[in-house]
Amino acid sequence: MSKALAGAVAIGAVILALGWGAGSVSAQDSAAVVKDRQATMKAQGAAMGGVKKYLDGAVDQAAGTKSAEELVSISESLAGKFPKGSGNAEVPTSNAKPEIWTENDKFVAAQKTFIDQAQKLVVAVKSGDKTAASAQYAATGKDACGACHSTFRLPLK
Numbered sequence: 367m368s369k370a371l372a373g374a375v376a377i378g379a380v381i382l383a384l385g386w387g388a389g390s391v392s393a394q395d396s397a398a399v400v401k402d403r404q405a406t407m408k409a410q411g412a413a414m415g416g417v418k419k420y421l422d423g424a425v426d427q428a429a430g431t432k433s434a435e436e437l438v439s440i441s442e443s444l445a446g447k448f449p450k451g452s453g454n455a456e457v458p459t460s461n462a463k464p465e466i467w468t469e470n471d472k473f474v475a476a477q478k479t480f481i482d483q484a485q486k487l488v489v490a491v492k493s494g495d496k497t498a499a500s501a502q503y504a505a506t507g508k509d510a511c512g513a514c515h516s517t518f519r520l521p522l523k
């Protein structure tokens with residue numbers, strides 16, 4: 367099984383385990399889910415920042431690789447962080463748009479793109495070719511983070 371396919375299967379298993387799309391969570395749980403999700407997103411920002419530091423020469427390649435690998439693990443955890451009933455419609459502090467649940471297939475695809483892009487970033491950083499790593503860093507930011515945010519996230523307040 368390819369790595370990408372294995373990732374997709376793993377996400378599918380998580381979705382099934384959570385009953386994603388079918389069940390919903392209590393108001394108290396939703397608020398906790400949103401807090402955890404926003405902290406996770408911030409950690410993604412920090413992981414991207416770690417790769418940027420490597421590109422800028424502030425840290426070595428090993429540290430850059432570690433940040434990119436962290437991004438992969440976080441990207442793989444996102445599938446479990448969007449239970450139904452935890453969006454902006456239910457939790458005002460959330461910036462998660464209803465489209466996450468009404469166009470769920472597209473959202474799942476955006477998560478898959480993110481995992482692929484994060485894995486490519488690990489490969490690019492490991493290659494030691496900073497030009498390639500810079501290009502992949504930009505692609506990950508645009509095609510993974512940016513693409514999902516433009517469709518599924520409200521403007522941050």
Ligand code: HEC
Nearest residue numbers: 404407408410411460461462476477480510511514518519
């Ligand atoms: C599959 C969709 C998706 C991907 C991919 C994604 N995000 Fe997000 N992001 C969201 C959503 C939805 C929210 C709003 C969450 C909420 O407020 O409940 C968010 C919120 C955020 C926030 C604000 C957190 C806060 O404290 O309010 C940051 C920062 C962020 N994302 C960074 C990133 C970075 C960096 C990447 C890429 C490395 C990324 N995100 C990839 C969907 C995504």
